[in-house]
Amino acid sequence: MDVLINVFVALHIIGIASLLGGFLTQMKTMGSGTARFTPAMLHGALTMLVTGMALVGLNQADDQTVNNVKIGIKLALLVVILALVYVKRDEEKVDKGPFIAVGALTAANIFIATVWT
Numbered sequence: 360m361d362v363l364i365n366v367f368v369a370l371h372i373i374g375i376a377s378l379l380g381g382f383l384t385q386m387k388t389m390g391s392g393t394a395r396f397t398p399a400m401l402h403g404a405l406t407m408l409v410t411g412m413a414l415v416g417l418n419q420a421d422d423q424t425v426n427n428v429k430i431g432i433k434l435a436l437l438v439v440i441l442a443l444v445y446v447k448r449d450e451e452k453v454d455k456g457p458f459i460a461v462g463a464l465t466a467a468n469i470f471i472a473t474v475w476t
């Protein structure tokens with residue numbers, strides 16, 4: 360079971376790379392107002408959701424404690440991220456506000472996941 364959980368943590372991290380990487384590579388274009396939500400960001404956010412839910416189930420099946428408050432907050436932030444990226448996925452230019460919000464919420468989730476032990 361440990362190997363399976365670790366595989367899903369790895370997939371979870373690949374999801375972060377896709378979501379945050381998509382944001383970081385667009386930061387320069389944000390200044391000129393041409394930043395957009397790329398498919399990598401949407402697929403990364405979806406990967407986070409699927410692998411995160413799988414991790415909750417796997418940890419519970421393995422009788423490991425899951426911090427429900429922490430996971431609930433991460434899920435709530437990811438729902439906002441997903442909603443923004445999904446709704447604006449076809450827009451060729453996204454305003455600074457929602458774009459920064461997605462980057463900031465993703466970073467916040469990383470800190471919640473790692474600092475809240």
Ligand code: HEM
Binds near residue numbers: 473
């Ligand atoms: C942008 C959104 C998210 C980010 C950046 C994120 C980040 C992370 C990171 C860095 C880890 C590894 C931490 C460690 O093993 O010490 C982790 C683990 C985990 N994540 Fe996420 N996560 C996100 C969303 C979610 C969601 C939506 C769920 C559940 C529905 C979830 C459930 C879990 C679980 C169960 C673990 C393993 C147990 C734990 O360390 O708490 N994550 N996450």
